[in-house]
Amino acid sequence: MSSSGAAAGRGDRTEQPPMRDALVAAAFRLFTEQGYERTTVGDIVTLAGVGRRSFFRYFPTKEDVVFPDHERCLADMTAFLDAGPGDAEPVTRVCDAARLVLRMYAENPSFSVQRYRLTKQVPGLRAYELSVVWRYERALARYLRERFAGHPDGSLRADVIAAAVVAAHNNALRSWLRSDGRDDAEAALDHALTPVREAFGTVPVAPSRALPEDVVVVVARRDAPLWRVVRELESARGPG
Amino acid sequence: MSSSGAAAGRGDRTEQPPMRDALVAAAFRLFTEQGYERTTVGDIVTLAGVGRRSFFRYFPTKEDVVFPDHERCLADMTAFLDAGPGDAEPVTRVCDAARLVLRMYAENPSFSVQRYRLTKQVPGLRAYELSVVWRYERALARYLRERFAGHPDGSLRADVIAAAVVAAHNNALRSWLRSDGRDDAEAALDHALTPVREAFGTVPVAPSRALPEDVVVVVARRDAPLWRVVRELESARGPG
Numbered sequence: 001m002s003s004s005g006a007a008a009g010r011g012d013r014t015e016q017p018p019m020r021d022a023l024v025a026a027a028f029r030l031f032t033e034q035g036y037e038r039t040t041v042g043d044i045v046t047l048a049g050v051g052r053r054s055f056f057r058y059f060p061t062k063e064d065v066v067f068p069d070h071e072r073c074l075a076d077m078t079a080f081l082d083a084g085p086g087d088a089e090p091v092t093r094v095c096d097a098a099r100l101v102l103r104m105y106a107e108n109p110s111f112s113v114q115r116y117r118l119t120k121q122v123p124g125l126r127a128y129e130l131s132v133v134w135r136y137e138r139a140l141a142r143y144l145r146e147r148f149a150g151h152p153d154g155s156l157r158a159d160v161i162a163a164a165v166v167a168a169h170n171n172a173l174r175s176w177l178r179s180d181g182r183d184d185a186e187a188a189l190d191h192a193l194t195p196v197r198e199a200f201g202t203v204p205v206a207p208s209r210a211l212p213e214d215v216v217v218v219v220a221r222r223d224a225p226l227w228r229v230v231r232e233l234e235s236a237r238g239p240g
Numbered sequence: 241m242s243s244s245g246a247a248a249g250r251g252d253r254t255e256q257p258p259m260r261d262a263l264v265a266a267a268f269r270l271f272t273e274q275g276y277e278r279t280t281v282g283d284i285v286t287l288a289g290v291g292r293r294s295f296f297r298y299f300p301t302k303e304d305v306v307f308p309d310h311e312r313c314l315a316d317m318t319a320f321l322d323a324g325p326g327d328a329e330p331v332t333r334v335c336d337a338a339r340l341v342l343r344m345y346a347e348n349p350s351f352s353v354q355r356y357r358l359t360k361q362v363p364g365l366r367a368y369e370l371s372v373v374w375r376y377e378r379a380l381a382r383y384l385r386e387r388f389a390g391h392p393d394g395s396l397r398a399d400v401i402a403a404a405v406v407a408a409h410n411n412a413l414r415s416w417l418r419s420d421g422r423d424d425a426e427a428a429l430d431h432a433l434t435p436v437r438e439a440f441g442t443v444p445v446a447p448s449r450a451l452p453e454d455v456v457v458v459v460a461r462r463d464a465p466l467w468r469v470v471r472e473l474e475s476a477r478g479p480g
Binding site: 126127130131134153155156157159160162163164166167168170171191192195196199200226230234 | 366367370371374393395396397399400402403404406407408410411431432435436439440466470474
């Protein structure tokens with residue numbers, strides 16, 4: 001990865017206008033060299049060799065240039081959710097949507113790591129990032145609410161699962177960023193999503209079906225006479 | 241509830257300095273009458289009849305006056321978590337911590353409902369609120385990380401559970417706010433936390449989901465000696 005990793009990494013992406021990429025590269029070079037707060041939009045456009053208006057055509061504020069791919073990624077993620085087959089297992093689907101987001105980071109490791117360092121240093125960027133994360137979470141929750149429509153507590157379940165998926169995603173993302181983008185991001189995500197799948201996977205787990213055949217389960221009131229529980233246990237174990 | 245509910249509701253709280261409460265009441269009256277954006281700190285101190293410096297002694301920014309109780313509530317919640325017995329069941333403990341936060345809202349229904357309406361209208365306040373919510377979530381996660389220290393994936397589990405608890409809390413809070421503070425807030429929270437407890441409650445056996453306290457569950461291999469199962473059953477039932 002070259003020292004101008006942000007520029008090089010993002011320059012490879014043909015779908016973004018070159019001027020937009022040049023602005024992001026110039027911005028990150030300046031943020032790294034002289035700090036985020038001390039860098040003005042004027043500095044960025046001068047280094048990128050474009051006019052001030054070009055900056056604001058792509059980025060409403062200086063903060064937006066720090067997260068140049070999020071709008072597109074959020075749109076991609078929403079489109080992915082909307083395009084899913086109606087019988088897709090909803091928790092699996094939102095886990096796959098989270099994978100799309102992680103890929104956006106993993107495609108440009110040095111850019112993502114630079115931004116991570118920057119965001120840790122600048123409280124305003126942390127706040128911006130929280131609002132971005134919130135939008136991802138709402139998009140996942142909206143999808144799940146539709147899928148759970150008509151179920152009792154469908155919207156509650158949707159909100160909780162969306163939050164859990166985002167937390168798992170962010171946990172995996174942070175581990176990967178702390179490895180300077182060297183670890184396998186998708187493996188980290190799969191691992192992080194395991195407790196979410198286990199907790200909320202909609203395989204609806206009637207305990208009897210989930211248990212292997214050679215196991216018995218006895219549920220009893222704590223104050224039930226022991227003899228009655230043992231009788232029930234014997235009957236559950238069956239002959240032999 | 242009087243029409244000056246914010247002032248009246250909060251004026252009852254003896255632990256807050258009267259001047260601070262007067263500033264909050266003046267601010268909310270002006271925000272409601274003329275809008276948040278058009279109200280200046282100068283307007284607020286004039287109505288409250290205090291000097292400009294008094295405002296900034298209590299509130300670093302105009303946004304802070306909208307959330308006057310959060311710093312105290314966050315401190316209370318953190319103290320509650322730290323004060324817990326070392327053998328407290330961690331998921332139950334964070335659910336109880338969330339209840340403390342909900343009570344802060346429920347103690348002042350008309351103030352909370354006013355703020356809810358205001359926050360929905362002003363994007364800057366939404367961003368502020370997200371950063372507040374994030375701090376609660378981090379406090380819960382920190383507690384859980386300590387409690388799960390040494391467990392494989394303890395920090396991941398901590399992050400996921402904290403996010404799920406916060407999502408459930410916010411779901412209950414929003415329902416309550418949408419009822420204009422008329423519903424039973426704590427009942428709504430207990431209900432909302434049920435899927436979180438079911439999913440992550442550390443009682444490790446699947447069929448024990450949401451079991452009342454007076455029920456025991458024993459899982460055993462079908463071919464286990466009966467005496468061993470009975471011994472386990474007796475131990476699960478506990479003394480008495």
